[in-house]
Amino acid sequence: MRRAAVLAGIAALALGGCDQQWSTPPEEEAATSETGGDVEASGSEVATFGNGVKTVASDAGVEETVKRLEAALEEGGFTVVAKLDHASNAASVELDMLPAVSIFFGKPKVGTHLMRAAPSAALDLPQRMAIYQDAEGVTQVSYNSPVWLASRHGIEQQDDRIETISGALETLAMTAAGRDAAVTQKEDSE
Template identity: 45%
Template sequence: MTRLAAALALAAGTALAAVTAATPAAADPAAEGLVVKRSAHSVTETLDRLAQMLTDNGLTVFTRIDHAENAAKADLDLPPTQVLIFGNPKLGTPLMQESRTTAIDLPQKALAWEDADGAVWLAYNHPAWLSERHGLEARQEVPEKIGGALDTFATQASNE
């Protein structure tokens, strides 16, 4: 095994351990600005439902990343783990204009994963945390508005 392959395998294993351990019972995600909700649906269905709500409400879904599928291509195991990348340039661009570093966190992402017990979780960064992280002051109403909408969409996507 080459050094690069060994390093990638170690990184993948570390990432798997972090995602598996990152359930609300294992850590306090709210302390890091992460909103986590338990889902009554599979990983795929949870993000399908979220994507539909986002597009129905005028947001753009840019892409979905299936980390488990990518891990399998590298002969590694990872329980279902997917990330949905979405946003609204009319809302996000003014935030980036105020603080260009905001672009590292935009577009917004939602993570759905299955833990070791088979429970499915949905998580996303709270926009107010992003606002604080990047020192956004001029447009405080935007993160608050986005946060409220995301909470509604995430709750509906994860509930029966």
């Protein structure tokens, strides 16, 4: 009986937080309110949404886009931690879904500083990119904005590192999407 009460309490807490609204960094919030929900980044083809998700359309299918991202990650010295094929996982339980793959990756030399500044950042690290086919058949590459993540976790005094990570993620996404010839990455200082 006590166990049921504890489980009911946990469920109530979990459901009570379902309408939680996450804060948006001021620069994204201002741009989002001007465009009604999404932002086209200046000088690039990366859309940013009020929920912190950045997305770029690929010129290839999911499989080719994944191969490009994996090559760019290897070239950039990133460690791939996991690769999940969501469509295959769905098929294993007899469900259909459009192609979708998530790749988790990082550099401990960079991510560790963020988690030291805010241990809750471990919820969103290592970095990840989702490559998926949308309802219109277009392959998309999506990832979380590091500025949004810093705001979400209250990471302070890491502006240069966040800027470097932002540039690296945009370059990786653009390369995977066939929008950039090569990955260029600034090395982060310790």
